[in-house]
Amino acid sequence: xxxxxxxxxxxxxxxxxxxxxxxxxxxxxxxxxxxxxxxxxxxxxxxxxxxxxxxxxxxxxxx
Numbered sequence: 348x349x350x351x352x353x354x355x356x357x358x359x360x361x362x363x364x365x366x367x368x369x370x371x372x373x374x375x376x377x378x379x380x381x382x383x384x385x386x387x388x389x390x391x392x393x394x395x396x397x398x399x400x401x402x403x404x405x406x407x408x409x410x
Contacts, residue, residue: 352389
């Protein structure tokens with residue numbers, strides 16, 4: 348009976364106590380996530396590019 352009570356309470360919470368975002372809020376959040384992901388990807392690319400060239404320079408000093 349405890350399992351049934353748990354699922355009943357969980358269902359009640361999800362249906363009546365949770366404030367779900369609107370479609371417009373979801374779209375705005377998705378845009379924010381995409382822009383942030385692109386910025387982070389660009390930063391990682393630039394850091395990788397910098398270190399690649401730095402290591403090529405360092406290795407060229409010894410060969």
